[in-house]
Amino acid sequence: MRPVESSGFTSRAKLWPFVVLTLELVPEFTLSGVKDEIGSVYPARRRGISGATGSRDGSRGGSADPASTRGINSPNDEILTGELARMCGVSADTIRHYERVGVLPAPVRGANGYRYHVRESAGRVMLIRRAIAIGFSLAELARILRQRDQGTPPCRGVRALAGEKLAGLDRRIAEMQAMREELAGIVEEWDGQLAATREGEAAFLLEGLRKRKERP
Template structure:
C-alpha cells in the first residue's frame, strides 16, 4: 500500500492485517509511535506507522518474540552507530532460524514417513506425537 496521506486506524488495520486492539496495544507498549490526532481526536497514521506495524507483523509471523522485535526496533531506531551490536543480534537470530529449520526438516521427514506408511496400509505406530515431542525437547 502506498500511503500518500494520513489514514485512520481501520485503514491501518486493513493494510497490515492487524486488529484494532493490537494496534492500540503496540502504541501503549511503545512499539508503535503515538499517532497524531485529528481535530475530532481520531488517530491519524502515516507511512512510519504503516512500515513499522508491517515489520512487527512480519517478524511476529516469522516467530520472533515480542522481546526480539523490541530489540530489533530499538537497534533500528538508534541508527548507524550500532553496526557491531546489530551484527551480533543478526548472528543470534540466524542461529535460531537455522535451529528451527533443522527441526522443521526433521518433522517433515517424520511426517513423510507417516504419510507413506499410512497410504500403503502398513500398520505402524503413530509417531507424530513422538516427533513433535522430540522437536519440543530440542528447542
C-alpha cells in the same frame, strides 16, 4: 333607506372571491414545498448527523469523514487507526496492540478528539509483520526500534540476533529431520507387524516403542 356601505367594506367584499381562491390554492403549494423539503433537504441533514457517529479511531461507525473536522492540530498527512489498519491488512486491535508493546509510536489526538497516526506508520507496521514472520518477537522489535528511534543504528545487533535465529532454525530443522527418519522407520515396522496380524487381532504397535532407544 339602505345603510351606506363604507368604501373599505366594499373593497374587501370585492376581493373576497380572490381570497377564497388563494386559500384554496395555498395549501397545495405549501404541502408541495414541504414535500420537497422533506424529500431533499431533510435526508441530507440526517446523513450529516448520522455520519458523525463513528468511533474516535475510525475503526467503525458512520460514514462521515472526520478529516473535515480535524482542526489545526491534525495535519493532512495523518490517518486514523482504522485507515492505517486497512492499509496494512490488519485489524485495528492489532494496531493498538503494537502501540501498547512499544513497536508503533503512539498516535496524536487531533482537535476533534480523534487519534491519528502519521502515514509513515504504515511502513513501520509492514516492517513489523515481516520481522515477525522470520522469527523476531515483538519484545525484540520494541528494543530494536526504540534504539533506532533514539538515533542509534541497531544494525549490527539486528544482524547478530538474526544469526542466532538462523542457527536455532538449523537446529530445529535437524531435529525435525531426525524425527522424520525415526518415524518413517517406525511406520515401516508397523506395516510389517500389521501384515503378519490377522484382521481384528491386536498388533501391540505402541508397546513396541518401549524397546526403541530414545534419540540423543
